[in-house]
Amino acid sequence: MYEPIIEVAGLAVDLGANPVLRDVRLTVSPGEIVAVVGPNGCGKSTLLRCLTGLQPATSGEIRMFGEPPADNARFWSRVALLGDEPAWYPGLTAREHLELMGAVHATPRMTVDAALDVFALTERADAVPLNLSTGQRQRLCLAATLLRPSTLLLLDEPERGLDAAFRSRLAGLLGDYAAGGGTVVMATHDEGLAAHARQVFPSGVTA
Numbered sequence: 001m002y003e004p005i006i007e008v009a010g011l012a013v014d015l016g017a018n019p020v021l022r023d024v025r026l027t028v029s030p031g032e033i034v035a036v037v038g039p040n041g042c043g044k045s046t047l048l049r050c051l052t053g054l055q056p057a058t059s060g061e062i063r064m065f066g067e068p069p070a071d072n073a074r075f076w077s078r079v080a081l082l083g084d085e086p087a088w089y090p091g092l093t094a095r096e097h098l099e100l101m102g103a104v105h106a107t108p109r110m111t112v113d114a115a116l117d118v119f120a121l122t123e124r125a126d127a128v129p130l131n132l133s134t135g136q137r138q139r140l141c142l143a144a145t146l147l148r149p150s151t152l153l154l155l156d157e158p159e160r161g162l163d164a165a166f167r168s169r170l171a172g173l174l175g176d177y178a179a180g181g182g183t184v185v186m187a188t189h190d191e192g193l194a195a196h197a198r199q200v201f202p203s204g205v206t207a
């Protein structure tokens, strides 16, 4: 049976007096990779926040896995979010941050050593995040997001700080995730990442 993971209809969001989103329509099926694209300020991050339930809609309907998004354990057991850079735990190394992620999830998608390898952090595993470069910190964020079990990735500008080679590698990693049955929705300015995805504008118009 056809069961979309995400259904958005008539979504409108006002932030203060600012009409940010109007009449957004979006349907996402399992295994899809969707890139939310468009210029700065067009509402990409706002749409992603609405999908998590962290941003209330002014009007319209959002269904995630068939029900309204809810900030609860059941929702977050299926959804892995990459948003802004997180607050880091003082004194914990890159490896220890990943070990924490592995420890709180019964079935991580990969081992810590594999995540360090995939995200090219093995040589810097014993550094604290604040002593990593911007791109290395972003790779650590991505490693933590991909290590935890999920069926839906919501990624806000996953390319932030990454060099061209790693952006290309990321496209492959997201393709592998989708090939394994996962679904990806990302806001991105990266044409390479978007080229591997179905592109939508926050206005709901398909590219």
Ligand SMILES: Nc1ncnc2c1ncn2[C@@H]1O[C@H](COP(=O)(O)OP(=O)(O)OP(=O)(O)O)[C@@H](O)[C@H]1O
Binding pocket: 015, 016, 017, 018, 020, 038, 039, 040, 041, 042, 043, 044, 045, 046, 047, 187
């Ligand atoms: N708290 C707020 N009050 C009023 N307007 C806001 C608020 N937060 C964001 N906005 C505005 O909402 C609009 C959409 O912002 P959003 O971050 O969703 O855009 P975006 O498409 O993700 O942009 P970018 O490509 O720069 O990341 C912008 O015009 C922004 O200035």
